Amino acid sequence: QKEVEQNSGPLSVPEGAIASLNCTYSDRVSQSFFWYRQYSGKSPELIMSIYSNGDKEDGRFTAQLNKASQYVSLLIRDSQPSDSATYLCAVNVPSSNTGKLIFGQGTTLQVKP
């Protein structure tokens, strides 16, 4: 089992719709969770961090965390073509005690005008 799993997609949504991206992780004691956006040929950009169960909202983005189910998701409301990118889920490795992040393979999102 991979440590962090994401559906590679592509996930295709029409402009203005809600895009829902999902991620599961295997290490039950993980404490910190991140979503990065990566455009083709560019570097990852941190868009959300979440540490507690529940929802965290920032503009059009909402991160949701359920530690019991070992599940974290990212919702993008009012999706725009400029949101088309690969979204990477990252989880810290608590056993390492060094801030090392484990990344999923990423989900490619396509927002169609």
Next chain:
Amino acid sequence: NAGVMQNPRHLVRRRGQEARLRCSPMKGHSHVYWYRQLPEEGLKFMVYLQKENIIDESGMPKERFSAEFPKEGPSILRIQQVVRGDSAAYFCASSKTTEAYEQYFGPGTRLTVT
């Protein structure tokens, strides 16, 4: 611009040569991480450093790869005797502390080995 800086942005080396990749963390950040992204693969952790110390090198290949973060100057990732399989994007990230683990990435160095 107070972001993470990396240079060079693109580096071409022939097999057997050495590659040196540089990273300057964001202002106020003292924790540096190196990650590698192979074509069609995810980001993989390589090494975590603080000034003058390697804290975690569990992701570094055992041979040919080394990293440093001297008291003065940028962090350096060094690859000796490069092989075609080293062709990848190498990203540096920095964080202010390890407590929140929020890491910000530089633009990356694209290494091509011919």
